[in-house]
Amino acid sequence: MIKNMISGYLITVLITVLIYVILAHSLNIITGRAGQISLGHAAFFGIGAYTSAIIYTRAGLPFWIDVPMAGLVAGLIGAILGIPCLRVRDDFLAITTMGINFVIEAVFLYIPFFGGAMGIGGISLPRWLGREMTKPEYFVLIMLVFVGLLLLDYWLGRSWIGLAWDSIREDEQAAETMGVDVVRFKVLAFIMGSAIAGLAGGFYAHFLTFIMPQNFGFGQSIVILSMVVFGGIGTRWGPLVGAIILGILPEIFRPIMEYRTLIYGVLLLAMMRFQPGGLLGAESFLVNLFRRPAFQTSARE
Amino acid sequence: MLLEVKNLSKEFDGLRALDGVSFTTEGGEILGIIGPNGAGKTTLFNLISGIYPSSGGEILFQGRSISGLKPHEISHLGIGRTFQIVRPFQNLDVETNVLVAFGHQFYPSLIKSTYPFRQPEILAEVHRLIERSGLRPYAKQIAKNLPLGFKKRLEIARALALKPNLLLLDEPSAGLRFEESRQLMDLIRQVSQQGIGVLLIEHNMHVVMDLCRRIIVLDHGIKIAEGTPEEIRSNPRVIEAYLGKSE
Numbered sequence: 001m002i003k004n005m006i007s008g009y010l011i012t013v014l015i016t017v018l019i020y021v022i023l024a025h026s027l028n029i030i031t032g033r034a035g036q037i038s039l040g041h042a043a044f045f046g047i048g049a050y051t052s053a054i055i056y057t058r059a060g061l062p063f064w065i066d067v068p069m070a071g072l073v074a075g076l077i078g079a080i081l082g083i084p085c086l087r088v089r090d091d092f093l094a095i096t097t098m099g100i101n102f103v104i105e106a107v108f109l110y111i112p113f114f115g116g117a118m119g120i121g122g123i124s125l126p127r128w129l130g131r132e133m134t135k136p137e138y139f140v141l142i143m144l145v146f147v148g149l150l151l152l153d154y155w156l157g158r159s160w161i162g163l164a165w166d167s168i169r170e171d172e173q174a175a176e177t178m179g180v181d182v183v184r185f186k187v188l189a190f191i192m193g194s195a196i197a198g199l200a201g202g203f204y205a206h207f208l209t210f211i212m213p214q215n216f217g218f219g220q221s222i223v224i225l226s227m228v229v230f231g232g233i234g235t236r237w238g239p240l241v242g243a244i245i246l247g248i249l250p251e252i253f254r255p256i257m258e259y260r261t262l263i264y265g266v267l268l269l270a271m272m273r274f275q276p277g278g279l280l281g282a283e284s285f286l287v288n289l290f291r292r293p294a295f296q297t298s299a300r301e
Numbered sequence: 302m303l304l305e306v307k308n309l310s311k312e313f314d315g316l317r318a319l320d321g322v323s324f325t326t327e328g329g330e331i332l333g334i335i336g337p338n339g340a341g342k343t344t345l346f347n348l349i350s351g352i353y354p355s356s357g358g359e360i361l362f363q364g365r366s367i368s369g370l371k372p373h374e375i376s377h378l379g380i381g382r383t384f385q386i387v388r389p390f391q392n393l394d395v396e397t398n399v400l401v402a403f404g405h406q407f408y409p410s411l412i413k414s415t416y417p418f419r420q421p422e423i424l425a426e427v428h429r430l431i432e433r434s435g436l437r438p439y440a441k442q443i444a445k446n447l448p449l450g451f452k453k454r455l456e457i458a459r460a461l462a463l464k465p466n467l468l469l470l471d472e473p474s475a476g477l478r479f480e481e482s483r484q485l486m487d488l489i490r491q492v493s494q495q496g497i498g499v500l501l502i503e504h505n506m507h508v509v510m511d512l513c514r515r516i517i518v519l520d521h522g523i524k525i526a527e528g529t530p531e532e533i534r535s536n537p538r539v540i541e542a543y544l545g546k547s548e
Contacts, residue, residue, distance in 0.1 A: 160407045160414045167401045170390035176372035177350055177382050179405030179463060282392075 011135040017247035018142050019204050024227040024239035025149055026196035031225070032234030033162065034189035035169030036086060037094045040101030041224050044194040046216025048074040048201025050108060053120040053211055063126030067202035074198020075191045082190035086183060089172070101218050108213035119212030123205050142203050149196065153236065165189060169234070219261055226264040229271055232278030241279055302364065303328045303498045304349075304467055309358035311344050311522075318344040320522040321358065328466060331489065331499040333513035335506075335533075337542060340519040342502045343385055346469045349500075350382045351375040362467065377405050381460030382469035385502075387452040389444035395455055396440045399427045402462035427462070434458040434488060450481035457488060467498045474505045486512060510534075518542070 027041045048070035055066035085096050108114045125133045126141075133141070156162045164185040167175035176182050205211050223246070231242025246264065250257050277284050304326045311319040319341040326332045334342050347353045349360055351372040360367050367375055381402075390398050403423050407413040431440050434454040439447060444455060453473055460468055470489065474482040486508060493499050503509045509516060510530045518526040518533060520542040526533055533539055 155415075158417045158419070160404050160416060160418045163397070163401055163418045164404060164408065164414070166393060166397070167390055170392060171388050173352065173372075174384070174388040174390065175401065177352070177376055178402045178459060179373050179376040179408065180401065181371070181373045181408060 008135070011139060013248065013251050015135065015139050015142065015207055017244055018139065018146060019200050019207070020224070020227060020247045021240050021243040022142070022146055022149060022200040022203075023197055023224045024231070024243040025146075025153065026193045026200065027224050027228050028193075028234065028239045029153075029156075029196070030189050030193035031228060032239070033157075033169065034165040034186055035234075036186055036189065037090070038097040038190075038193070038221075039094050039218070039225065040097035040099070040104075040221050041193070041197055042216045042218070042220035043101040043104035044074045044078055044197040045201045045204070045220065045224075046104055046108060046213070047077055047194075048198030049205040049211045049216065050114060050120070050201070051198065052202035052205045053123050054114075056206070057120060057122050063206055067199060067206070070202030070205075071195045071199040074201065075195030078194025078198075079187060079191045082187045082194070083183075086186040086190060098218060098221075101216075101221050105213050105217050108216065114213075117213065119210055119215075120205075121210035123209050123211070125206055125209075138207065145199065145203075150236075157236070161185065161188065222261070222268075223264055226268050229268060229278055232280035232284065235278065235280045238278050238280040245279075302361070304500075305361040305364075306345075306349070307359045307361070309345070309348060309360065310356045311341070311348055311353060312356045317522050319348065319355075319519075322519065322522070322524045323358075324517050324524065324527065326467075326498050326500065328496045328498045329493055330515065331493045331501055331512050333509040333516035333530075334500060334502045334519065335504070335509055335516060336519035339521075341522040342519055343471055344522075345519070346382060346471055346500070346502065349375075349469060350380060373405075373408075376463055376465075377409075379464065379466040380469065381463040381465035381467070383453065383456040383460055383471055383473060385471040385475070387449065387456055389447075389452050389455050389459070391445040392443060394441050394443050395431060395436055395447070395458075396424075396427055398444055398455055399430055399459050399462050400424075402459050403427070405463060430458045430461055433491075434461075435484065450477050450485070453477065453485060454488065457485075457492075461492065465497060467500070468492060469500045469502075471502045472504060473501070474503060474508050482508065 023041070023045060027038060030036050030038050051073040052066045052070040055061050055069055056063065081100055085093065088096055109117060125138055127133065164180045167178065167180050168182055168185060172182050227242035227246045228239050229242070230246055231240065232238025250260050256263060271278065275284055279286050302325055306325070307323050309319055309322045310317065322345065334345065336342055348355045351367070351370050351374070355368055362378060362380065367378065390401065400418055400423070407416060428440065431437055434457060436451060436454055436458060439451060444452065447455065457473070473485055473489065477485065482505070489499060489501070489512060501509065501512060514529060516528065516530060516533045517524055518539050525542060526536045526539050528536070
């Protein structure tokens with residue numbers, strides 16, 4: 001009995017963390033790869049969750065249809081919002097994306113169609129083999145999606161798209177004069193990041209079984225951004241490491257749960273001050289620790 | 302006619318940065334553009350490369366109007382440029398910096414954009430350009446670690462990767478030591494001998510007089526003179542506006 005409770009709790013934490021890992025990865029496409037700051041990523045997570053919930057509970061379509069739809073709708077809205085958004089830069093982009101988050105949260109909260117403050121309930125885990133999926137099976141399913149995501153990330157990083165993102169992140173104006181259609185590739189990053197966040201939202205809704213507007217507020221965006229920054233913005237494994245550490249930390253130290261946002265804030269500031277590249281980024285103490293000899297040889301060449 | 306600039310103007314909040322400038326240039330020519338600070342030289346480049354829209358006039362490239370096109374579209378047509386303050390992609394290595402400019406062959410199609418960018422044929426071309434720009438030992442170096450002279454070469458190599466017909470060079474020799482500047486001049490001369498047109502903004506009179514057979518002089522956004530180096534040197538308006546101040 002107790003053993004079951006523990007493993008039940010453990011799998012709950014694992015699934016939650018895995019969803020955060022996917023979210024951190026999706027934000028890393030926008031912020032890490034293409035270099036566009038977004039303070040409103042939770043909005044697309046929410047759009048996915050609500051799309052999923054509404055299609056599932058009102059249209060009665062199965063998980064296997066509503067979750068891909070969640071990704072599609074979030075990607076589509078990402079495209080619509082991304083085009084005006086990505087014509088502004090830096091601070092303006094930060095404020096615009098933050099504004100989008102507040103607007104989307106307000107839409108969920110005040111438009112009755114979305115269930116208001118009570119949110120939407122009655123969502124359940126997917127069915128397969130004629131029964132409801134168990135939580136460990138659900139974990140494996142999300143894991144498969146994550147592996148697919150990693151492969152996509154790897155492939156994009158080596159493609160001309162990845163190179164275009166690199167150049168935009170380094171210097172937008174120079175990239176333009178080198179033939180890179182900056183707006184197009186920024187919007188592409190925004191669509192992909194939003195669509196993947198939408199998928200994560202679908203998985204989240206079916207796991208939580210009920211969703212509320214405050215799950216997708218500005219605070220949530222900051223949590224996701226903290227994970228990316230903590231692990232190493234723009235690195236392949238940083239978002240994973242950041243999401244695991246920051247996702248599990250509050251579970252281990254239950255009493256700090258209440259101060260979660262405060263601690264994330266302090267961590268974010270400390271990282272910016274002392275390790276701006278994140279745990280796995282350039283000039284990180286961890287990376288230096290393991291790679292010191294290699295660095296020296298390359299410097300001597 | 303490679304480039305024909307007609308009556309080009311640019312206003313910034315009522316301030317005339319460029320006022321009715323006209324000139325033409327041909328492939329293989331190195332046209333010098335000189336003038337005191339604030340004369341509108343860099344503004345001219347920013348208009349040709351599409352970074353700013355013009356307020357009036359027209360720019361024809363190979364007989365086609367390019368006014369209103371976006372910078373990446375203009376670069377696809379075959380106009381490459383460098384910047385007054387160098388702007389390589391700082392955290393990418395030399396090879397990757399040059400590779401970016403090869404993307405214009407792939408970027409118009411989303412499907413082709415998903416191809417891997419390190420392809421042997423393209424890398425071979427990249428290395429030819431790197432070799433030609435004297436950057437071979439630095440191919441794998443991160444751009445920000447290069448000395449200024451090599452960053453400037455990198456910018457030229459990157460612009461050449463666009464296979465341009467026209468190259469806009471904004472003060473390529475500024476901040477370089479004599480030897481570095483001489484090597485850069487050789488590179489520019491080679492480029493023009495290939496038939497590429499070069500517009501050269503330059504403060505170093507020695508470089509301009511040496512490289513250019515024809516020079517235009519801008520002052521306060523107006524073209525005040527055009528001619529051979531000898532004519533420019535003896536033009537009283539130029540001496541007053543420009544050379545007079547520095548001597």
